[in-house]
Amino acid sequence: MNQPIKFYQTGTFTVGNRLLAPEQRTVQASAERSNSINSGHRACQGCGEALGARYAVDAAMRATNNQLIAANATGCLEVFSTPYPETSWQLPWIHSLFGNAAAVGTGIAAAMKVKGRKEVRVIAQGGDGGTTDIGFGCLSGMFERNDDVLYICYDNEAYMNTGVQRSSATPHAARTATTMAVGPEPGASFGQGKNLPLIAMAHEIPYVATATVADLHDLEAKVEKAMSLHGARYLHVLVPCPLGWGAASHDTIRLARLAHETGLFPVFEAERGEVTAVSKIRHRVPVEDYLKPQKRFAHLFAGAGDAATIARLQAEADRNIRRFGLVEERETA
């Protein structure tokens, strides 16, 4: 596109969609879609993971001419998609264990290589628990060997399938079943947790990217980019969970967008350990706008409110904005 797109309303892309060139428009029900995750699965209403996986896997199918095999970690995505004899998966799919999806992906890729089936590509996928915690060893091994697998983490920031327990991707101050909203520092402790996209980058693998379900075109473009490369690739997708976050199911997209626009979840791409692109924040918003609609942060707004903790979270957002250059320097005021 030579001409920059202008959005006449902020806070929504719906109006912008019809201004886009046809190939850039979001199309939910195209007959061209592989629909690799069929409807009828048991995901909750408003599930960000189901949405993210649907777009990511369909994009990967498109990029590989449907020559794709998926390995899946135990978790919501696995459970809600395969209430056998029904399965949502319209591609070859295997679930082995909670902590080994990356290694199973490595094995499949090795089998395809040894059999000379170069056209068949492999993705492995899991939630944040299966990725950042229990599956981290296998994931790091897959990264450092540069195995030809795209690993997609659908990050809903806690162990949702087991009843919303803290993972190492749970944000600070968030209430979960194991980071209770009680005591002097309610919610998940500050100073803990890990940033897996940055850790992935430290492996200097060909491609690392983050995305959210608020910008599905961006997610699709990143999957396509990832599938155009070989070796270990990592995509970290923020997928709000209405149940675990205590949010309205119609707010999934809005919260994902706010996570980006506050700076709390930086959206970027990196190649061989270096950031190559960032999604700029179009309309910067304070963290309260993101935190308030979520019951997992309700303790920050109870009574007189916890201004100090909110300020700490704002400082984290500000740091991300500085660190990744998320806000465009404007020439004119």
Place this chain on the structure above:
Amino acid sequence: MLMQIEGSQAVARAVALCRPEVICAYPISPQTHIVEGLGELVKDGTLAPCEFINVESEFAAMSVAIGASAAGARSYTATASQGLLFMAEAVYNASGLGLPIVMTVANRAIGAPINIWNDHSDSMSQRDCGWLQLFAESNQEALDLHIQAFKLAEELSMPVMVCMDGFILTHAYERVDMPTQADVDAFLPPYEPRQVLDPAEPVSIGAMVGPEAFMEVRYLAHAKQTMALERIPQIAAEFAQRFGRTSGGLVRAYRCEDAETIVVSLGSVVGTLEETIDDLRAQGVKIGVLAIRSFRPFPLAAVRAALEGAKRVVVLEKSFCVGLGGVVSTDVRVALSGLQLHGYTVVAGLGGRAITKSSLARTLAEAVADRLPPLTFMDLDWGMVNRQLEREKSIRRSGPVAENLLRDVGSVASKVA
């Protein structure tokens, strides 16, 4: 071709002859020489096409093998001891999914206290995991069992462990007869998977199964092992026909014909037992040995048939079910249900303690005289045990157990002297 080589190298070459397509390697003694041998064969192009993957843990080794096997590749790995425990979740998963992976277990003790030497605690800890478990008596048999294992695994679509005694076999240089590639190719057809991840025919593998079908799926794993009871002797016979030597099978009886006392055991100690039995036979003792080659499936009928004419059974095992006694003994008792035989369990050789002919002869003589306690720990140093028990009785903070015992023993050199 006859060769004088290390057991691990013999196994590495035998596995290579089976044309594995994906090998996952993670070091742990005493298994490591096997995957090193295979790695060299892959790297120098002798074994091709094959992907040799240096994984970051045994859990990953089995997980990569699961992915590769499900994608239709003949897959192999090897481990021992802590490594087998670390991969345990994936070990169960491989059999639950019905993936015909072959794995060598170079049998080694499990810590704590950490100990690298041989016993059977590791593979016995996985006896209920659904894998078939074959035990080798010699390096030749270890070599041969791997070739049979791939055939058995792929026919049944179930994984097979080949168990060989760590160090005693893996590190021993013995003469072996290495088959030719042509003979192995004729014996072992290419892997034809029952289920495969293929974009041309998409399937979902690994769905959640609830109470409506879980028992049936588990029973079918048992049914596969029951089928294996028939196939193991047949495959051993086919092997004997092509390669001209007997290896494998369910059990092997040695001088059991008129035996009043039969010693049941498995693994390399069977050789020592046979020599001991020869000596006892020379003294007129009617005694024989029954070697169990297939521990899973456990050949109940074959064991019963071999033992029912005897007066007493001694199970000599390198494993120990803490709080009960013998592991193998328990299974042998099931085979003997209803038979009024004297039964003895002898736990021996834990953590690599040498099992000597003289100790065996003494212990078996006690058994023949029916003076052996039902559960015996051969060559256990009661002095050491009692000193520690006394220490614990008199001092609350008696300290770490193993370290106390080692101080009592003194340096190993002084013990040997």
